[in-house]
Amino acid sequence: MKPLLEKLLAAGPVVTDGAWGTQLQAQGLGVGEFPDLWNLTNPAKVEAVARAYVEAGSQVILTNTFGANRVRLAETGRAADVPAINRAGVEISRRAARGAAYVFASLGPSGKMILTGEVTADELRAAFAEQAQALAQAGAEAIVVETMCDLEEARLAVAAAAETGLPVVACMVFDSGRDKDRTMMGNTPEQAAEALSAAGADVLGANCGQGIAGFPPLCRRFRAATDRPLWFKPNAGLPQWVEGRATYTTTPEEFVQSVPALVQGGANFIGGCCGSNPDFIRAIIRCLRG
Amino acid sequence: MEEIKKLHTAILEGDAQMAHEITEKALAAGIEPMQLVNDYMIPAMAEVGERFECNDYFVPELLIAARAMKSALTLVRPLLAASGAEPAGRVVLGTVKGDLHDIGKNLVAAMLEGNGFEVIDLGVNVAPEQFIASVKEKGANIVAMSALLTTTMPAMRTTINALKEAGVRDQVKVLIGGAPITQRYADEIGADGFSDNAVGAVTVAKKILAV
Numbered sequence: 001m002k003p004l005l006e007k008l009l010a011a012g013p014v015v016t017d018g019a020w021g022t023q024l025q026a027q028g029l030g031v032g033e034f035p036d037l038w039n040l041t042n043p044a045k046v047e048a049v050a051r052a053y054v055e056a057g058s059q060v061i062l063t064n065t066f067g068a069n070r071v072r073l074a075e076t077g078r079a080a081d082v083p084a085i086n087r088a089g090v091e092i093s094r095r096a097a098r099g100a101a102y103v104f105a106s107l108g109p110s111g112k113m114i115l116t117g118e119v120t121a122d123e124l125r126a127a128f129a130e131q132a133q134a135l136a137q138a139g140a141e142a143i144v145v146e147t148m149c150d151l152e153e154a155r156l157a158v159a160a161a162a163e164t165g166l167p168v169v170a171c172m173v174f175d176s177g178r179d180k181d182r183t184m185m186g187n188t189p190e191q192a193a194e195a196l197s198a199a200g201a202d203v204l205g206a207n208c209g210q211g212i213a214g215f216p217p218l219c220r221r222f223r224a225a226t227d228r229p230l231w232f233k234p235n236a237g238l239p240q241w242v243e244g245r246a247t248y249t250t251t252p253e254e255f256v257q258s259v260p261a262l263v264q265g266g267a268n269f270i271g272g273c274c275g276s277n278p279d280f281i282r283a284i285i286r287c288l289r290g
Numbered sequence: 291m292e293e294i295k296k297l298h299t300a301i302l303e304g305d306a307q308m309a310h311e312i313t314e315k316a317l318a319a320g321i322e323p324m325q326l327v328n329d330y331m332i333p334a335m336a337e338v339g340e341r342f343e344c345n346d347y348f349v350p351e352l353l354i355a356a357r358a359m360k361s362a363l364t365l366v367r368p369l370l371a372a373s374g375a376e377p378a379g380r381v382v383l384g385t386v387k388g389d390l391h392d393i394g395k396n397l398v399a400a401m402l403e404g405n406g407f408e409v410i411d412l413g414v415n416v417a418p419e420q421f422i423a424s425v426k427e428k429g430a431n432i433v434a435m436s437a438l439l440t441t442t443m444p445a446m447r448t449t450i451n452a453l454k455e456a457g458v459r460d461q462v463k464v465l466i467g468g469a470p471i472t473q474r475y476a477d478e479i480g481a482d483g484f485s486d487n488a489v490g491a492v493t494v495a496k497k498i499l500a501v
Binding site for chain 2: 025031032072075076111112113115116118149176177178182184185186238239240241246
């Protein structure tokens with residue numbers, strides 16, 4: 001295990017952070033606005049989101065760089081800004097962390113499918129390598145490949161991230177099939193664990209896609225399939241339409257009811273995805289540390 | 291022509307080349323285009339849908355089956371059009387204004403085309419005016435909208451209202467889908483149908499047009 005991970009995990013399960021997108025919206029991010037561009041145009045507000053997680057007790061925070069790859073940024077005509085947006089994203093989270101939390105950089109999917117020919121494997125390989133290098137050069141302490149739906153794309157992203165020499169977390173979305181234990185493309189936790197380990201992931205897991213109740217079974221299957229540390233960031237349920245606006249209805253108290261099962265199942269890193277906020281992080285910490 | 295039975299398997303297994311070849315031979319042997327569609331292609335796509343629903347097929351299998359169906363349809367469609375046969379429906383489809391996510395929308399397009407619908411794909415970030423212009427120009431009878439984000443889904447309501455104001459709401463059925471969308475939301479904004487997956491979208495489209 002890489003020294004950083006060994007050090008982090010020595011004292012038991014590590015608490016990560018919660019959602020960024022919904023928190024940025026609370027800071028005024030508009031509909032259709034690309035969140036990652038705020039690293040350049042609204043850094044103080046991005047830092048406020050990061051700092052709220054540090055203050056809540058997150059031991060690891062992520063960066064506002066989820067969509068900062070060339071393929072996605074090209075849609076807004078900002079492909080040339082990939083290095084600057086990623087650099088700023090890491091710098092913002094590092095300022096917010098002030099040494100009190102580790103900064104793991106977020107690297108998300110391209111939003112295009114290889115299978116339909118919208119994007120090629122070579123284009124993805126180049127895009128992820130560019131982003132991963134920019135994140136590493138800016139001082140990220142690890143790279144989190146997250147919210148992946150296609151195992152092939154995830155493998156390319158993990159391999160690009162591993163090239164930097166940093167620890168790599170790899171997690172996919174399991175939201176398909178009768179039991180919600182498959183990725184959109186039909187892959188199982190066992191297949192993900194095997195392929196992503198081979199591609200160079202140090203930590204494996206799942207994020208987004210469903211509420212936390214579905215995560216302990218996924219966690220147990222990952223644990224049976226691998227000895228590597230496991231990372232989970234469930235949603236605060238699925239959005240409900242309440243009085244004209246989309247709302248995540250799971251409360252922090254409801255959320256943490258499944259945290260003991262995750263820990264017993266072998267989870268090493270726990271946080272939240274869509275709809276979660278610093279209150280969820282505080283609740284997880286109370287649950288774990290009593 | 292015994293070989294024609296393999297058309298079903300070719301579509302089911304997503305063998306586009308085989309589907310194309312068999313269709314070509316069948317047409318050359320004088321088999322009616324309509325019979326090919328009704329007796330072989332549509333049942334094959336129906337089985338693809340069933341396999342998806344019972345966890346046997348996932349998105350990759352859907353996509354390659356739809357591609358095989360499409361390769362057969364490219365041969366049959368001109369003949370059907372020449373004989374005056376209409377597509378199952380004309381669908382104007384797009385991801386709503388402010389939203390750039392298109393994977394779900396593209397899956398729905400592929401499945402609708404594979405099931406005999408004519409699809410006019412307007413792409414992502416589609417403004418209400420673009421939906422309206424396309425409905426008028428193409429004589430569409432379905433408007434299908436997709437949104438991935440909770441922040442962009444209100445554009446579905448805006449678009450439905452714009453269709454009303456433009457006086458074309460009554461000539462189309464509105465279908466919606468996407469990660470945050472629910473039946474309840476569809477009811478609330480007055481959409482005619484909702485599906486949370488691409489196979490279901492075809493079922494709903496057929497149901498609301500009664501085809």
